[in-house]
Amino acid sequence: MNPPTEDGHYGRWGGSYVPEVLHDTFKRLKEDFAAAKADPDFWREYVELMSTYSCRPTPLTFAENLTRHFGGAKIYIKREDLNHTGAHKANNVIGQGLLVKRMGKTRVIAETGAGQHGVATATMAAKFGFECTVYMGEVDVLRQRPNVFWMEKLGAKVVPVTDGSRILKDAINEAFRDWVTNMDNTHYVLGTACGPAPFPEMVSWFQSIIGIEARKQILHYHHTLPARVYACVGGGSNAMGIFQGFLDDDNVELVGVEAGGHGLSTGKHASRLCSDDASPGMAQGYKTMFLQNSDGQMLETHSVSAGLDYVGVSPILANLNDQKRVRFESATDVEVIEALNLTMKKEGIIPALESSHAFVQAFKEAPGLPKDSAIIINQSGRGDKDIFTIAHALKDPSWKEFIINEAREYQQGESK
Amino acid sequence: MKLEENLRRRRENKEILLMTHLVLGYPDFDTNREVIAQMVENGVDSIELQIPFSEPVADGPVILKASQESLDHGTKVSDCINFAKEMVEKWDIPFLFMTYYNIVFKYGEEAFFKKCAEIGITGVIVPDIPPEMGGSFYQFAEQYGISPVLIFAPTSSDERMEITGKCSRGFVYCVPRKGVTGAKSEFGDGLTQYLVRCRKHTSLLLGVGFGIESRANVEALIGKADIAIIGSKTIKLVDEKGAASVGPFIRQLLGEK
Numbered sequence: 001m002n003p004p005t006e007d008g009h010y011g012r013w014g015g016s017y018v019p020e021v022l023h024d025t026f027k028r029l030k031e032d033f034a035a036a037k038a039d040p041d042f043w044r045e046y047v048e049l050m051s052t053y054s055c056r057p058t059p060l061t062f063a064e065n066l067t068r069h070f071g072g073a074k075i076y077i078k079r080e081d082l083n084h085t086g087a088h089k090a091n092n093v094i095g096q097g098l099l100v101k102r103m104g105k106t107r108v109i110a111e112t113g114a115g116q117h118g119v120a121t122a123t124m125a126a127k128f129g130f131e132c133t134v135y136m137g138e139v140d141v142l143r144q145r146p147n148v149f150w151m152e153k154l155g156a157k158v159v160p161v162t163d164g165s166r167i168l169k170d171a172i173n174e175a176f177r178d179w180v181t182n183m184d185n186t187h188y189v190l191g192t193a194c195g196p197a198p199f200p201e202m203v204s205w206f207q208s209i210i211g212i213e214a215r216k217q218i219l220h221y222h223h224t225l226p227a228r229v230y231a232c233v234g235g236g237s238n239a240m241g242i243f244q245g246f247l248d249d250d251n252v253e254l255v256g257v258e259a260g261g262h263g264l265s266t267g268k269h270a271s272r273l274c275s276d277d278a279s280p281g282m283a284q285g286y287k288t289m290f291l292q293n294s295d296g297q298m299l300e301t302h303s304v305s306a307g308l309d310y311v312g313v314s315p316i317l318a319n320l321n322d323q324k325r326v327r328f329e330s331a332t333d334v335e336v337i338e339a340l341n342l343t344m345k346k347e348g349i350i351p352a353l354e355s356s357h358a359f360v361q362a363f364k365e366a367p368g369l370p371k372d373s374a375i376i377i378n379q380s381g382r383g384d385k386d387i388f389t390i391a392h393a394l395k396d397p398s399w400k401e402f403i404i405n406e407a408r409e410y411q412q413g414e415s416k
Numbered sequence: 417m418k419l420e421e422n423l424r425r426r427r428e429n430k431e432i433l434l435m436t437h438l439v440l441g442y443p444d445f446d447t448n449r450e451v452i453a454q455m456v457e458n459g460v461d462s463i464e465l466q467i468p469f470s471e472p473v474a475d476g477p478v479i480l481k482a483s484q485e486s487l488d489h490g491t492k493v494s495d496c497i498n499f500a501k502e503m504v505e506k507w508d509i510p511f512l513f514m515t516y517y518n519i520v521f522k523y524g525e526e527a528f529f530k531k532c533a534e535i536g537i538t539g540v541i542v543p544d545i546p547p548e549m550g551g552s553f554y555q556f557a558e559q560y561g562i563s564p565v566l567i568f569a570p571t572s573s574d575e576r577m578e579i580t581g582k583c584s585r586g587f588v589y590c591v592p593r594k595g596v597t598g599a600k601s602e603f604g605d606g607l608t609q610y611l612v613r614c615r616k617h618t619s620l621l622l623g624v625g626f627g628i629e630s631r632a633n634v635e636a637l638i639g640k641a642d643i644a645i646i647g648s649k650t651i652k653l654v655d656e657k658g659a660a661s662v663g664p665f666i667r668q669l670l671g672e673k
Contacts, residue, residue, distance in 0.1 A: 007548055007549065015549050016546075016549065017517060017544045017545060017546065017549050018544070018546065019473065019474050019543050019544060019567075019569075020543070020546065020566070020567040020568070020569045020571075020572060020576075020580065020591070021567075021569035021570075021571050021572075021591060021594055021595075022571075023546065023569070023571070023572065023576060024571045024572065024573060024576065025571070163480055163481075163484065164470065164471070164484065169471065173471055173472075173473050176473045177473065177476070177595075177596050180474070180594060180595055180596060181594050181595040181596070182594075183571070183594070279522075280521075281518050281521060281522060282517050282518050282521050282544070283471045283516075283518050284471060284473070285473075285544070290518075292518070292522070294522065295492055295493045295519070295522060295523075296469070296493075296518040296519045296521065296522030296523070297469065297470040297487055298470045298471055
């Protein structure tokens with residue numbers, strides 16, 4: 001992949017629009033990251049740690065039953081759900097953790113939407129002995145309660161953000177407000193390939209481990225490159241991760257799937273690159289396509305999956321969209337639940353709601369592809385963390401009864 | 417540069433200038449009108465009008481909440497521009513826009529500065545467009561005679577202050593501490609040393625903002641800076657005691673009874 005320009009741009013996107021008080025912090029971060037990237041020992045240490053502490057290399061699973069069901073291309077699934085903490089987020093977080101050690105800082109902060117990045121950061125902080133604060137929109141705190149529980153048990157302080165629309169973007173703003181005060185000892189572990197340079201490049205670099213492995217694995221099992229690779233796109237880090245394994249292979253089509261929410265025509269979605277509702281803008285330190293109104297105020301987004309519920313998108317992906325190197329599609333909440341159901345029943349695999357977006361598009365296209373071709377779906381995370389949301393979306397009666405009974409027991413317990 | 421001339425002329429007769437701030441459309445434009453009248457009639461030298469943005473990362477809780485509520489009431493950029501035009505026509509002090517870059521970017525950089533010139537706005541404070549990112553932004557500002565006010569921070573190196581100092585027009589906004597707007601600042605020796613360092617890197621007037629609340633704070637700046645900038649404090653005051661309380665507060669800051 002082409003590196004960004006000196007000032008962090010990818011085509012007309014990206015850049016580093018940071019407040020003056022953080023100028024020096026970013027300057028040093030850029031230098032420290034460049035030094036780490038140029039040091040082969042650093043990458044070796046990273047890969048080694050990911051193989052002993054997480055579960056790398058993650059498997060590439062041939063989905064035989066789904067392949068038969070659709071009767072087209074062979075479907076392979078890259079299993080990022082098998083990472084420690086259950087998602088590709090671990091790759092970025094462990095990488096940044098090693099960088100924090102190099103930089104000699106002692107405290108980390110993070111934003112989180114679904115809670116996966118927060119849990120991964122809290123885990124990393126526990127392992128490396130860093131103090132940790134996680135900012136999380138109040139709406140997300142409510143819909144991802146189990147992750148809040150684990151972050152706190154892992155020793156992190158979770159701060160619910162009550163400003164703005166109280167979701168991911170507001171958590172990012174609040175993390176920046178912390179950072180402008182505490183930059184001396186604190187590193188902001190940004191969770192996705194967005195934000196001011198060097199974050200898009202840094203996060204994509206750590207996530208490139210997905211694509212490096214997937215390319216090797218598909219050549220091993222299928223003996224030739226896949227026809228298409230699918231990944232869901234929120235901020236875009238899992239997509240950047242797997243796409244980088246195939247960017248130089250012109251015959252491999254790369255497909256990013258955004259959150260279609262209730263449908264693109266309803267305005268209740270989080271599709272930046274494949275809807276008409278987004279336009280170029282600059283917020284949270286970088287230029288990209290944002291869901292915003294004509295004044296430049298950010299809009300409320302919607303998705304069944306908290307992890308894709310974000311107004312912006314990686315500047316690297318916005319540039320790959322300009323270059324027509326990546327095709328962008330969207331999947332609605334309803335389609336996502338269907339694809340998730342089918343994958344569970346056919347393969348015994350539970351993708352996260354976020355990842356299920358990629359499955360939707362792959363399922364639409366697989367039947368039309370030749371039987372001797374292959375496609376890869378990046379399963380960015382596991383779905384069992386979404387049990388409350390998924391059970392609710394499936395309107396599962398026995399789960400509902402269970403929750404009501406649990407609540408009753410707690411209430412009775414308290415009144416005793 | 418109109419802003420610099422104007423401020424320097426005012427500075428000739430005063431030991432320190434007073435600049436105030438408000439968020440447009442919060443709590444509403446009528447209150448804004450009343451607050452501005454109180455400010456100008458009681459001796460404020462210049463006013464920053466903040467066009468609210470949905471993602472104000474440099475602002476603390478007070479301005480953040482005010483921005484949000486203003487937007488929730490439906491404040492549009494065009495309302496802010498119309499209101500600014502009215503204020504410039506009514507009062508004989510320089511007005512600046514404070515906002516975030518996306519507002520300017522979406523309006524169109526050239527269109528925005530052209531509009532500022534047309535309605536008589538003399539300067540802009542946009543904290544998230546550093547010189548190295550803002551080629552065309554600073555060029556259009558120059559072309560239309562609008563002063564972009566840049567920021568010095570305590571974390572700015574000497575080398576950095578040289579760059580931002582050269583790019584700034586009107587005055588330089590010296591932030592005395594880390595963090596966001598609204599929190600308290602220390603006005604001790606550290607601040608004095610910092611302002612000496614700021615002075616070394618620019619010949620422009622020095623404005624100091626972030627956390628100024630009292631006459632004692634203002635006095636601490638006399639002889640070290642040229643402009644005391646009051647932000648969140650007046651918003652809190654209007655929330656608690658209404659627009660009429662602004663006048664007495666300003667007189668108190670100026671050391672009058």
